[in-house]
Amino acid sequence: MPRYKVTLSYDGSNYGGWQKQMNTHSIQEEIERTLERIVKEPVSIHASGRTDAGVHALAQVFHFDSNKNLSNENWKRALNSLLPKDIRIQQVETVSDTFHARFDAAGKRYDYLISEDVLNPFYERYMAKDRAHLDVAYMQECANVFIGTHDFTSFTSSKLDPRKPRIKTIHRLEVRKEKHAVRLIFEGNGFLRYMVRMISQTLIEAGKHKLTKEDIMQMLEAKDKHVCRYKADAQGLYLVKVNYKNQEE
Amino acid sequence: MPRYKVTLSYDGSNYGGWQKQMNTHSIQEEIERTLERIVKEPVSIHASGRTDAGVHALAQVFHFDSNKNLSNENWKRALNSLLPKDIRIQQVETVSDTFHARFDAAGKRYDYLISEDVLNPFYERYMAKDRAHLDVAYMQECANVFIGTHDFTSFTSSKLDPRKPRIKTIHRLEVRKEKHAVRLIFEGNGFLRYMVRMISQTLIEAGKHKLTKEDIMQMLEAKDKHVCRYKADAQGLYLVKVNYKNQEE
Numbered sequence: 001m002p003r004y005k006v007t008l009s010y011d012g013s014n015y016g017g018w019q020k021q022m023n024t025h026s027i028q029e030e031i032e033r034t035l036e037r038i039v040k041e042p043v044s045i046h047a048s049g050r051t052d053a054g055v056h057a058l059a060q061v062f063h064f065d066s067n068k069n070l071s072n073e074n075w076k077r078a079l080n081s082l083l084p085k086d087i088r089i090q091q092v093e094t095v096s097d098t099f100h101a102r103f104d105a106a107g108k109r110y111d112y113l114i115s116e117d118v119l120n121p122f123y124e125r126y127m128a129k130d131r132a133h134l135d136v137a138y139m140q141e142c143a144n145v146f147i148g149t150h151d152f153t154s155f156t157s158s159k160l161d162p163r164k165p166r167i168k169t170i171h172r173l174e175v176r177k178e179k180h181a182v183r184l185i186f187e188g189n190g191f192l193r194y195m196v197r198m199i200s201q202t203l204i205e206a207g208k209h210k211l212t213k214e215d216i217m218q219m220l221e222a223k224d225k226h227v228c229r230y231k232a233d234a235q236g237l238y239l240v241k242v243n244y245k246n247q248e249e
Numbered sequence: 250m251p252r253y254k255v256t257l258s259y260d261g262s263n264y265g266g267w268q269k270q271m272n273t274h275s276i277q278e279e280i281e282r283t284l285e286r287i288v289k290e291p292v293s294i295h296a297s298g299r300t301d302a303g304v305h306a307l308a309q310v311f312h313f314d315s316n317k318n319l320s321n322e323n324w325k326r327a328l329n330s331l332l333p334k335d336i337r338i339q340q341v342e343t344v345s346d347t348f349h350a351r352f353d354a355a356g357k358r359y360d361y362l363i364s365e366d367v368l369n370p371f372y373e374r375y376m377a378k379d380r381a382h383l384d385v386a387y388m389q390e391c392a393n394v395f396i397g398t399h400d401f402t403s404f405t406s407s408k409l410d411p412r413k414p415r416i417k418t419i420h421r422l423e424v425r426k427e428k429h430a431v432r433l434i435f436e437g438n439g440f441l442r443y444m445v446r447m448i449s450q451t452l453i454e455a456g457k458h459k460l461t462k463e464d465i466m467q468m469l470e471a472k473d474k475h476v477c478r479y480k481a482d483a484q485g486l487y488l489v490k491v492n493y494k495n496q497e498e
Contacts, residue, residue: 011370056371080368088368119329119337121260122305122375 001065004075005095006045006188010057011086013125013235017053018060024053026135027087031062034082039068048105048242052194054234056126059090063244097228099244107171107243108191112184112200113236127181127201128236134182134207140175140212142206146199151223156192156198158225166192166223177201182207194231201230250314254283254344259306260335262374267309269319275301276336278467280311283331284485287484288317297354297491301443303483305375308339310491312350341433357440358422358490361449368400376430377449382430383431383456389424390445391455391462392433395448396422400472405441407474412497415441415472424452431456450479 008031016024020032028045047062070078074093079089114134115127123129149169156166173185184203186196202219205211218229232233268282277294286291296311320325324341332338358375363383364376372378398418405415421436433452435445451468460481466475477498 009370011373046366086370088370089370119258119339121335121337124260124334126371182324182415 001067001097003063003065003095003097003099004072005061005063005093005099005101006075006079006089007059007061007091007093008057008087009059010088012051014084014086015053017055018050025034025179026190027051030084030223031079033065034079035064035176037082038070038078039066039151041085046195049109050241052234055237055238055239056127056235060239061105061177061244062100063095063099065097070145085138101242104244105161105190105242106245107187107189108239109211109243110186110191110196110243111123111238111240112186112232113130113181113186113206113238114200114232115181116182118126123180125235128204128205129219130208132208134204135209136175136177136182138209138213139182139184139203141143141205142211142216143175143203144171145213145220146170150191150220152195152220153223153225155195156225160193160225163221164192168195173199191242197232197234197237198228198230200236201232202228205230250316250346252312252344252346252348253321253347254310254312254342254350255324255338256308256330256340257306257336257338258308258311258376259270261303261305263301263333263335264302266304267296267299269395271443276300277458277489279333279336280328283328284315286314286331286340287319287327290313295350297350297357300488301483303374304486304488305484306488308490309488310493311352312344312348314346329484338412353493355489355494356436356438356492357488358492359440359445360487360489361435361437361445362430362443362485362487363433363449363453363481364430366429372429373490374484379453379455379457379484381457383453384426384458385394385426385431385456387453387458387462388431388433388456391460391465392422392424392452394462394469395419399469401441401444401469402472402474403468403476404444404451406443409474413441417441422448446481446483446486446491447477447479449485450481451477453481454479 015027018027020026020029027139045062045064075092076089092248115123115129118129119133151166153166174185176183264276267276269275270277294311294313321341325338328338362376364372364378367378367380400415402415419437422435425432
């Protein structure tokens with residue numbers, strides 16, 4: 001059965017996250033229901049990973065299988081005509097039937113946006129807000145602590161399955177002052193649950209001089225799931241890119 | 250009783266417009282209810298004018314009267330702490346009790362935003378979208394037709410009260426190509442119902458070469474409420490500024 005790789009953007013504001021679950025409206029469910037309307041039978045989709053409630057994506061990736069004879073362009077058109085406007089399919093590609101959106105993901109980029117303009121109602125769903133002026137140079141100094149390969153137990157959900165490996169590599173963690181926001185850019189081979197949001201809020205606290213670089217080094221070295229009390233709000237987080245092996249960049 | 254002038258921004262996405270009405274959630278209602286919570290008695294507010302469902306404001310203005318003894322800064326703080334986050338008070342000023350937000354308004358600026366990026370889910374509530382490439386230079390040429398003092402009967406709601414004067418002056422109508430949008434800037438002494446959206450869609454049609462400058466001149470000269478079938482979507486429209494007499498700019 002032909003396999004398709006789909007790249008999509010979504011505004012996560014109106015969803016309880018990517019993953020299908022009881023009592024909440026999910027992006028996965030919305031897409032599976034739409035595919036079912038097109039192919040007239042149930043279809044399962046497999047994403048590169050979940051995103052939490054309120055988190056956005058510029059280029060999430062999922063795959064699905066179907067015998068329905070549609071060109072890539074017509075899959076895209078059919079999906080976009082039936083999906084809600086806050087979910088937009090960017091690209092549909094035919095891939096080998098061994099491709100897997102999650103297992104083949106070699107790396108990801110997440111961006112986290114923070115605004116100092118607390119009175120701007122248009123940032124409400126799209127940026128974290130902080131009234132304090134953030135010391136961006138010091139945030140970058142602290143961000144450098146996380147670059148490299150580390151056990152990130154201190155910066156993930158305390159409910160994470162204890163058998164799951166906690167060692168991840170962050171290749172890039174950049175703190176950038178932009179016109180309307182401070183942008184944190186995370187690139188790595190993979191991220192644990194809440195890891196980007198917990199590191200982001202830790203860096204925000206450092207930007208307000210409520211944490212030092214030494215505090216942060218100790219937190220990371222502690223490898224203790226109770227040591228970090230910080231987690232930045234979901235609406236500032238964007239899944240920007242998923243990289244796959246053998247992918248030309 | 251002291252009178253206050255309030256300047257506020259709102260994301261109009263979740264509201265049925267400014268004005269209180271049956272069966273819909275309005276911005277006016279939200280603010281009046283919040284003021285009632287603060288002063289413990291009903292308060293009426295008076296805006297510079299209505300905005301329709303889905304229309305946004307960067308700086309709408311209203312006034313209200315109250316004997317409650319609060320500083321301007323504390324009014325602002327109290328309102329922002331109780332209002333939903335998509336309505337943000339920017340400024341509260343004490344004004345003379347002869348000030349009237351609507352009758353004293355000497356002019357307004359509205360901006361209309363159009364994006365060619367139809368696959369961007371983040372523009373959904375904030376810009377009109379058009380797949381066509383817009384000829385911005387020709388749009389400006391057509392926009393110049395509207396500058397000056399005209400009877401705008403052709404570019405307003407056909408249900409407008411026939412006794413209402415239709416003669417308005419547009420001082421500025423600029424068509425600007427920006428990075429993510431085409432922006433139309435309207436400045437004038439006042440705008441009739443739907444006038445900005447009807448002119449905007451007329452200019453979009455011109456930008457797609459579906460209307461000529463001559464067509465538009467004829468439409469304006471016709472002074473016929475049935476001649477313009479175009480009305481741009483609400484979500485691209487922003488009330489940017491209300492000017493008052495004796496105001497330093």
